[in-house]
Amino acid sequence: MQTEQKQIIAKAALDYIRPHLNKNMVIGVGTGSTANCFIDQLASAKHLFDGAVASSEATAERLQKYGIPVYDLNSVNHLPFYIDGADEATEHCHLIKGGGAALTREKIVAAVADKFICIADGSKLVKRLGTFPLPVEVIPMARSYVARELVKIGASPEYRQGVITDNGNIILDLWHLDITDPVNLEEKINQITGVVTNGLFACRPADLLMLSDDNQVKSYHAGQVC
Ligand code: 5RP
Numbered sequence: 001m002q003t004e005q006k007q008i009i010a011k012a013a014l015d016y017i018r019p020h021l022n023k024n025m026v027i028g029v030g031t032g033s034t035a036n037c038f039i040d041q042l043a044s045a046k047h048l049f050d051g052a053v054a055s056s057e058a059t060a061e062r063l064q065k066y067g068i069p070v071y072d073l074n075s076v077n078h079l080p081f082y083i084d085g086a087d088e089a090t091e092h093c094h095l096i097k098g099g100g101a102a103l104t105r106e107k108i109v110a111a112v113a114d115k116f117i118c119i120a121d122g123s124k125l126v127k128r129l130g131t132f133p134l135p136v137e138v139i140p141m142a143r144s145y146v147a148r149e150l151v152k153i154g155a156s157p158e159y160r161q162g163v164i165t166d167n168g169n170i171i172l173d174l175w176h177l178d179i180t181d182p183v184n185l186e187e188k189i190n191q192i193t194g195v196v197t198n199g200l201f202a203c204r205p206a207d208l209l210m211l212s213d214d215n216q217v218k219s220y221h222a223g224q225v226c
């Protein structure tokens with residue numbers, strides 16, 4: 001059922017951006033099963049835009065399989081849209097991302113994009129972030145130090161065994177965080193030396209959160225009091 005909801009929201013996202021697409025436009029595309037549903041939809045519209053920037057090697061490969069040109073972000077100076085999924089989302093468009101270990105590239109592409117559209121099935125909506133363990137990308141030699149620092153702020157870090165990110169780093173998943181102030185926590189974790197970034201998207205939230213529940217699409221806008 002979740003798969004069906006992901007397909008519905010992927011189609012809704014394509015319907016949302018379709019009127020804005022043009023032959024010179026490059027769009028950002030995220031990572032994960034929901035983003036994959038979006039790529040599958042996007043293939044049918046590939047004649048309407050120039051190409052895409054991918055937030056992971058896996059996404060680049062899927063886009064290329066459909067014949068969608070993939071650009072290095074450094075060669076693109078305008079990214080009107082970035083479409084990606086999330087592991088958790090609030091009505092304020094704050095997110096936890098990185099379940100697929102692509103958080104750093106996702107955060108970079110989101111930073112560049114004019115409009116970050118987050119798409120997810122309704123099960124991802126939460127009142128407070130933190131039930132899903134918060135992923136942190138860490139430089140390998142700093143793993144133990146960073147883990148000790150994270151314990152000091154009340155987290156229970158767990159090394160994600162066997163996972164190396166596209167950037168050659170490791171992931172620590174943080175359990176038992178009570179995330180009442182996501183902006184502050186995002187900044188605090190990112191200040192630990194050896195942390196590349198963490199999976200909180202609160203300093204730069206999604207601009208638009210689109211959720212599908214029982215075949216209905218619900219939209220939330222950042223900054224909107226819900
Ligand atoms: C990958 C991500 C994904 O967006 C997140 O894990 C959601 O994935 P899915 O759409 O498969 O539920 O952040 O790093």
